Amino acid sequence: MRTLLLIEDDLALRENTAELLELSNYKVLTAANGKLGIEQANLHIPDLIVCDIMMPETDGYGVLEAVSNNEKTKHIPFIFLSAKTEHKEIRRGMDLGADDYLTKPFEEEELVSAIESRLAKSQILAKIISEDSKTKDTNGKDSLRSLNELKNFFDDNGKQYNFSKGEAIYKEGSHSNNVYLIIKGVVKSHRIDESGKELITALHKADDFLGFTSFIDTIPYQESATAVENVELTSISKLRLKEVLGKSQNVSIELMNVLTDNISEIKDQLLQMAYSSVRKKTAQTILQFAKILNKKPEEAIKISRYDLASVAGIATESLIRTLSGFKKDNYIEIEGRNIKILDLEALENVE
Secondary structure (H helix, E strand, C coil), X not given: CCEEEEECCCHHHHHHHHHHHHHCCCEEEEECCHHHHHHHHHHHCCCEEEECCCCCCCCHXXXXXXXXXXXXXXXXXXXXXXXXXXXXXXXXXXXXXXXXXXXXXXXXXXXXXXXXXXXHHHHHXXXXXXXXXXXXXXXXXXXXXXXXXXXXHHHHHCEEEEECCCXXXXXXXXXXXXXXXXXXXXXXXXEECCCCCXXXXXXXXXXXXXXXXXXXXXXXXXXXXXXXXXXXXXXXXXXXXXXXXHCCHHHHHHHHHHHHHHHHHHHHHHHHHHHCCHHHHHHHHHHHHHHHCCCCCCCCEECCHHHHHHHHCCCHHHHHHHHHHHHHCCCEEEECCEEEECCHHHHHCCC
């Protein structure tokens, strides 16, 4: 049985989360603050640590730093659990070496899935390290060790771009010379079907990669990418990225996992578009935009009806009628282009 260490100063959340993880067949150790968490980590050497950020004694950043600087504990996967959602705060934690970052409130399945993924990744990397613990590039420098270091590589070496809302980043059929990392804003990937109707295939937020195509063939972009709001991003040429990944096996595995997850999300979206009712498609699309735009239920979502309909895979007229129905049912509030969720549970349970 795998052992987890949960460091959380909120008693109710700590007990509820521990119970959830125990029901998922994990042994759970708990600590009420960062100082006690560091002591527990040194004493028990858990398989994974889940840690809040804002805590008395020692905050989450201090815990991560202490764990990372200790030879006995530096290998332990580390997941931040916090109400902080600012991009710079997330990147700060990732730059310090955190493996993942979940924001409160979180879904039970989301936490368990993140833990399972990180434990599996840890096992794979341990095997790789045992086989070749001194992998270096041809210049004698250490290769990149994690996906977060790859993102820092984009920040430090990439070309910076800014796009205004509605501006095209690249278009379907154009040369796919670059891969992008989104620094700020939201981007939609979309294609035009045979009837001329736009289909949004994915939404990308800050810290997501964008623009992957084959590294072997010089194929064009298979879809277009457009800024949903003002966007800042950085790009690296495919040729240079291929060289970096060729020297960094660990990063290649992590990147493959990310792309696999993206494919799974697109499959889920296509299944929803194919088999769900118009009401369910509309509800799920509103929730999807709220998540991507990092909006709390009480915060307004400003998005065009056209984009909502495109993601949902329904006619704009059908979407507008359904939104009016949700408004009458007091599920949402509409003011101009702004949509505010009033009853989150009701939207989640729309059939």
